[in-house]
Amino acid sequence: MAVLVVNAGSSSLKVAVFDEGLREVLAGRVTEIGGAARVEIGPLQGARVVPDHAAALALCFEGMEEAGIAVASLRAAAHRVVHGGAGLVAPCRVTEGVVAAVEACVPLAPLHNPANLTGIRAVAALVPDLPQYASFDTAFHGSVPEVAARYAIPAEAEALGLRRYGFHGISYASVVRKVQEMASGSVPERMLVFHLGNGASACGIVQGRSVATTMGYSPLDGLTMGTRAGAIDGNAVLRLAEVHGIDGAARILNRESGLLGLGGASDMRALQRAGTEAARFAVAHFCYWAVRHGGSLAAAMGGVDAVCFTGGIGENDARVRAEILRGLGFLGVGFDEAANMAGAGVLHPAGADVAVWIVAAEEERQIAMEAMQVMASERMGKA
Numbered sequence: 001m002a003v004l005v006v007n008a009g010s011s012s013l014k015v016a017v018f019d020e021g022l023r024e025v026l027a028g029r030v031t032e033i034g035g036a037a038r039v040e041i042g043p044l045q046g047a048r049v050v051p052d053h054a055a056a057l058a059l060c061f062e063g064m065e066e067a068g069i070a071v072a073s074l075r076a077a078a079h080r081v082v083h084g085g086a087g088l089v090a091p092c093r094v095t096e097g098v099v100a101a102v103e104a105c106v107p108l109a110p111l112h113n114p115a116n117l118t119g120i121r122a123v124a125a126l127v128p129d130l131p132q133y134a135s136f137d138t139a140f141h142g143s144v145p146e147v148a149a150r151y152a153i154p155a156e157a158e159a160l161g162l163r164r165y166g167f168h169g170i171s172y173a174s175v176v177r178k179v180q181e182m183a184s185g186s187v188p189e190r191m192l193v194f195h196l197g198n199g200a201s202a203c204g205i206v207q208g209r210s211v212a213t214t215m216g217y218s219p220l221d222g223l224t225m226g227t228r229a230g231a232i233d234g235n236a237v238l239r240l241a242e243v244h245g246i247d248g249a250a251r252i253l254n255r256e257s258g259l260l261g262l263g264g265a266s267d268m269r270a271l272q273r274a275g276t277e278a279a280r281f282a283v284a285h286f287c288y289w290a291v292r293h294g295g296s297l298a299a300a301m302g303g304v305d306a307v308c309f310t311g312g313i314g315e316n317d318a319r320v321r322a323e324i325l326r327g328l329g330f331l332g333v334g335f336d337e338a339a340n341m342a343g344a345g346v347l348h349p350a351g352a353d354v355a356v357w358i359v360a361a362e363e364e365r366q367i368a369m370e371a372m373q374v375m376a377s378e379r380m381g382k383a
Contacts, residue, residue, distance in 0.1 A: 001075045003368045006057075008079070008119025010111065013056040015041070017069055018368040026067055027364070030056040042067030053115075057122040077123045078133045078371035080170060080363065082112035082219075085161065089142030091370035093378070094120055094132035102134070108161055109218070133371035140169030143209040148300065151217075164221075166203070166213035168195045174366040175308055175359045176208045182345075188306035188355060192294055194324065195361075196314035198226035198266060202290065204297035212300035214293045220253060223293055224286045226266035229257035231289070259286060268313050268320065287320060291327030304331050306355040315358055318343065325356065 001020040006013070011033045017026040028041030030050055037050035041063025050056050061071045079094070083105040092098060099120065106113045116134075123132055141149075141164075149164045151157075172193055180187050191205040200223040204212040214222025214231075224230045232253070240249035252261075260266040263274070263282025271279040298304045307328065309321055318341045325335045325347075333354045335347040347356040 001372070002069065002073050003371055004074050004077045004123075005364045005367045005371075006077055006079050006119045006123065007364070008053060008115045008122070010115045013053055013060065013119065013122075014364075015057075015060045016364040016368070017064065017074075018365060020372075022365055022369055022372075024365065026064060026069055028060060028063055030059060039063075052122075053118045054122040054125055057119075057126055061126065071127065074127070074130060076131045076133055076371050076375060077127075078135065078367045079116060079119055079123075080137065080367055081116045081134045082137045082167065083109035083165065084134075084136030084138045085165070086163070088134075088136050089139045091133060091135045091139070091374050093374060094134050098134060108165070131375070133374055135170055135367045135370045137167045137169045138165045140173050141166030141203075141210045141213055144211060144213065148212050162217055164213075164216040166201075166210065167215045167219045168199070168201045168203070168213075169210070170363045170366050171195045171310060171361055172203050172205065172210065172213075173370075174362045175310055176205060177366065177369075178359050178362065179306070179308065179357065180208075182357070190298075190301040190303055190305045191308060192297055192301070192304045192306070192328075193308040193310065193359075194290060194294070194314050195311045196223075196290070196309065196317075196320070197311035199228070200225045200230075200286075200290070200311070200313070202293050202297055204301045206301050212297050214297070224262075224282075224289045225258040226268075227255050227258045227260045229253045229261070231293075259283075268317055272317070272319065283320070284323075287323040287327065290324045294324070294328055295331070298328075298331055304328075304333065304354055306357065307333055308357045308359050310359045310361045315360060316343070321347075321358075 003018050005016045012031045014029045016024055019025055026042060031038045033050050033053060033056050036047055039046060039048050039059055041060050043066045044063040064071060081102055085105040088101055102113055102117055120132060151162055175193050176187060187208050193205060194202045199219055201213060201215045203210055220228050222230050240252055259271060259282045262285055263271045263279040265271050271283055313320055322340055325333055334349060334352055335356050336349050339347050345358050
């Protein structure tokens with residue numbers, strides 16, 4: 001029972017195929033769709049002219065066939081959808097109603113949902129009889145209490161969809177699953193999880209459920225990120241819009257801020273190598289706000305029993321992890337310096353009150369697993 005996982009971006013298409021044991025048997029991507037694209041799918045490697053996502057998916061199928069994975073063997077396609085709004089809070093089969101609901105969320109995620117819909121439509125065009133499923137980055141945060149989700153704004157403003165949704169939910173669900181496996185079926189009561197990459201967020205998780213997170217109405221809020229400003233006063237946003245216009249303000253806050261705006265590079269590795277004062281400040285800013293938001297999430301949970309790091313920076317940058325962990329020392333967090341430098345999975349010393357783990361991101365496997373679970377429930381419903 002092979003499941004194809006599709007992650008469609010505005011100009012890219014990433015795919016992975018998982019067998020019934022959730023073993024990844026193929027992964028690939030097509031980037032720079034719309035012209036001279038880069039193709040990396042099994043035996044298919046190199047530059048191709050790829051006009052649209054349907055053509056990109058056709059190449060993915062061609063690469064699968066050449067790698068010995070028949071398209072006819074697929075039981076389902078499973079998609080990452082960034083924004084499910086307030087209604088789509090669990091993985092589900094893609095129906096006309098679900099597509100309409102995802103379309104209704106386009107104003108909430110104008111850079112992401114249209115691309116996700118493009119992936120769904122590309123699959124439907126090429127293999128119309130293949131069942132499709134969707135997992136939503138916002139869904140994991142459907143358990144956040146109203147007092148944490150609502151902004152203090154009038155009802156007519158909230159009716160525009162203005163509330164805290166939170167993102168990176170598929171990643172957080174994957175972390176909970178993997179920690180449960182590591183801990184022989186149980187999870188710590190209160191987990192503080194940092195998803196640190198070009199996009200960065202943190203989440204407070206109690207008994208496996210999200211109770212607070214740093215991203216809000218959009219992925220712009222919260223931590224300092226690669227090119228996003230993170231938390232910023234609303235009046236500062238209005239001032240930027242007054243001077244630069246709405247589109248200009250959006251460009252500055254989403255594409256020209258964060259590590260790039262402070263240090264001249266959006267890549268943490270480049271900043272670490274640069275060694276300039278601006279680069280050092282950018283890294284310090286990133287760590288400071290991770291600690292500060294982490295303290296807020298700890299307050300929302302009433303304490304911390306475990307700290308987890310995932311994402312490209314979280315998994316690979318020992319200096320950033322060390323700085324954040326030192327900043328969280330007031331919560332009783334301690335760590336083994338040598339284990340951290342080595343990138344070991346377990347960073348806490350024996351007998352520590354607070355566990356500290358590095359958890360590798362497995363978003364594609366999580367999406368495949370969630371699709372399989374929905375499929376299993378469908379079969380049970382028909383039995």
